[in-house]
Amino acid sequence: MQIAIMGAGAVGSYYGALLARAGHTVALIGRAAHVEAVQSKGLILETASGCETLEVTASQEVCALKDAELVLFCVKSTDTETAGASMASALSETAVVMSLQNGVDNADRLAEMLGREVIPVVVYAAVSMAGSGHVRHHGGGELALGSSDVGASLVALFQEAGMSATVADNVTDMLWTKLVINCAWNAVSAITQQPYGALMAIDGVRALVVAVMGECQIVAQACGVILPDDMERSTLAIAEVMSAQRSSTAQDLARARQSEIEHLNGFIVRQARCHGIETPINHTLLVLVRALEQGRHRCDLPSD
Missing domain, CATH: 1.10.1040.10 (N-(1-d-carboxylethyl)-l-norvaline Dehydrogenase; domain 2)
Structure with missing residues (x-):
């Protein structure tokens, strides 16, 4: 599957790395330093098991979203409207958008900007950036997805990538x-x-x-x-x-x-x-x- 991470900081890079490891084509959209590091040496994922380097593409431009079938929206809550407006024209009509953000109302705010459904996701992962192009996992990683018509297929996708994921009625x-x-x-x-x-x-x-x-x-x-x-x-x-x-x-x-x-x-x-x-x-x-x-x-x- 073609997957894009909008706002690839620690959370987005971590899940992007796991999805890339599972064989999906992953594009990161993020800050210049992170993008340049990933372009030059790949995305480094550090876990308790050690470090590995994953092959992903990286860009600062939202045009990298154009072929995405699934978009994980991971920008800071303060940037939801700005980032949503910038990516609206680049999204495929059939792309599924998920909000993996802190806060309560981001999915609703983003859905209003995009004029389409956005699936809210609760993220339980302790991750940080150890440096540009290098994401460090401290623990956790579970995902709880809001209800949607594609919920079951998304859960299967994440589980096949080694993640714990469920659909929650009380998201x-x-x-x-x-x-x-x-x-x-x-x-x-x-x-x-x-x-x-x-x-x-x-x-x-x-x-x-x-x-x-x-x-x-x-x-x-x-x-x-x-x-x-x-x-x-x-x-x-x-x-x-x-x-x-x-x-x-x-x-x-x-x-x-x-x-x-x-x-x-x-x-x-x-x-x-x-x-x-x-x-x-x-x-x-x-x-x-x-x-x-x-x-x-x-x-x-x-x-x-």
Whole structure:
């Protein structure tokens, strides 16, 4: 199958690598440095089993999408509309589009831009970029797909590539569950630039994470979302199963890139406001990450 990865960062490159290893033709659309590295030496996939190099094509141009039968849309939530508009004319009429993004509403936003169905996907993978052209897998990799007419064939495709994939009737609730976990950990990891395991060893962090999660649960209930009964356990478990991992927000700030904080804690704050709910801890984390992002830009200014 001809498969394109739109926004080939860590998540997109990881799944692209697995699909290429399974024999599919994979095209990555990404940033210049990543594209140039892949073009010159292939895509390096590093897992617990070691490193391997996969043959894929790479481009900075959306025209690389034109022959794609399946598109994995992996851009940052902040870029959903811009990237969607740029790729609209390049898509085949029959291409299947899937959103593998953080946040709750990306598939709907992208579908509105494209005028076609976009399948929401919940991603449970800890991956990072070890360098341009080099993706590192830390754990996980499961995919939960929203319902669609092609759901069964997509699950088969991913399973044949060695991935765990299912179709979920409650994908919206699952997206919210992941959102709550991200809200509880991402900003704290970003502000401190610490991995989850080290954070849990700090006095008071556990209580902070639980408090953030509690605010999110109240907002989710107001939005009609059903979260798991073991939400606290699964949120705190991140510190064990991904102990050495820093959040994607932490990685963005470290690379002087705009984070997705507006679509994580920011989303909770906006939804809370619509329902007359106060979320002071989520709001504080949102403001602190905003301040770090703006401070980064000030540091880039030349001195007098």
